[in-house]
Amino acid sequence: MTAGSAPSPEAGSAAYVLAVADDAMVYAQRLGEWLTNAPQIEEDMALANVSLDLLGQARALYARVGELDGSGRGEDDYAMFRDERQWRNVHLVEQERGDFAREMARMLWFASYQHELYAAQLASSDPVVAGVAGKAAKEVRYHLDHARHWVLRLGDGTDESHRRMQAALEWAAPYVDELFDDHAAAVTAVEAGLVARLPSELREAAQGRVEAVVSEATLTMPDPPTWRSRGGRDGIHSRPMGYLLAELQHISRSHPGATW
Amino acid sequence: MSEPTAVPAGAHDERSWPLWEVFVRGKRGLAHTHVGSLHAPDAEMALRNGRDVYTRRQEGVSIWVVRADDITASSPDEKDSFFDPAADKIYRHPSFYDVPEDVEYL
Numbered sequence: 001m002t003a004g005s006a007p008s009p010e011a012g013s014a015a016y017v018l019a020v021a022d023d024a025m026v027y028a029q030r031l032g033e034w035l036t037n038a039p040q041i042e043e044d045m046a047l048a049n050v051s052l053d054l055l056g057q058a059r060a061l062y063a064r065v066g067e068l069d070g071s072g073r074g075e076d077d078y079a080m081f082r083d084e085r086q087w088r089n090v091h092l093v094e095q096e097r098g099d100f101a102r103e104m105a106r107m108l109w110f111a112s113y114q115h116e117l118y119a120a121q122l123a124s125s126d127p128v129v130a131g132v133a134g135k136a137a138k139e140v141r142y143h144l145d146h147a148r149h150w151v152l153r154l155g156d157g158t159d160e161s162h163r164r165m166q167a168a169l170e171w172a173a174p175y176v177d178e179l180f181d182d183h184a185a186a187v188t189a190v191e192a193g194l195v196a197r198l199p200s201e202l203r204e205a206a207q208g209r210v211e212a213v214v215s216e217a218t219l220t221m222p223d224p225p226t227w228r229s230r231g232g233r234d235g236i237h238s239r240p241m242g243y244l245l246a247e248l249q250h251i252s253r254s255h256p257g258a259t260w
Numbered sequence: 261m262s263e264p265t266a267v268p269a270g271a272h273d274e275r276s277w278p279l280w281e282v283f284v285r286g287k288r289g290l291a292h293t294h295v296g297s298l299h300a301p302d303a304e305m306a307l308r309n310g311r312d313v314y315t316r317r318q319e320g321v322s323i324w325v326v327r328a329d330d331i332t333a334s335s336p337d338e339k340d341s342f343f344d345p346a347a348d349k350i351y352r353h354p355s356f357y358d359v360p361e362d363v364e365y366l
Contacts, residue, residue: 042299045316049312146308149304149308
């Protein structure tokens, strides 16, 4: 998992799967924060369901990473005992929970991205990656549907909901490019047949989905942002990441090996 | 989205969304069974909320949602006049004739 030097094919595959898993894990943690905080108890349940789908994806992938990188580490080792610089998720998923419109903007983008990502992993050379993709593809279709319905309602709802949904799209825009960066591990993964397409090749379809929803919701796509996030795939994270990890990991680290 | 929701921004009042009754048909079930109710801004979201709240453990393969307002229900006050008159009419049960021995399926 060392960055920089040319990785062996297995290590490269492990680094790629780790990035996919970290995106899912960190977003699962953020979505879990909505429990008791969503506009309605029904939405608490909906977001928790999405969170648990993502957690399930991450768990299966972490187990595979432990095999691919030869370390034999388990899911808890990856989720609970890595420091910030060892995480490979994009900045979009680590950003603090904003208002509900922001969450729907983030979910719309992330689910659109994952939708294309898992489609490109269905014929993966790695049976676990292919298996997770097959299961996750159905889950992600529902996440996409959920985000779409809310963006439509907020965008084409009241003046206030329209304004906030539009603002949410603007908020998410600087974090979008990073999803589609062809980072080193992804290039290695494509060469190894782990995934059929590079992140940049997922963009057209993913963005098309987002644009269709935005337009139907009487919203407009934001202008190209004046800055963009970068660094997540190299373990360089933004300020909220440390706080997120502290909350995620403190029980495991305070009581290593504890069970119930 | 022809009907904008009347929920003010930041509203946390559950009563601001209408109530929906949820019916789920299980895998081997023949009929949709009432499983509970929930709040949702419209029918499509009610269906999705129903999925998330009532079918998380594979309880069903089909969901109906009905606006609670659209259900006409008998009143508890009418219980006596509605249902008691049937109590002493046991002849309505098909139990007052002998089944001939040779009849196999009845």
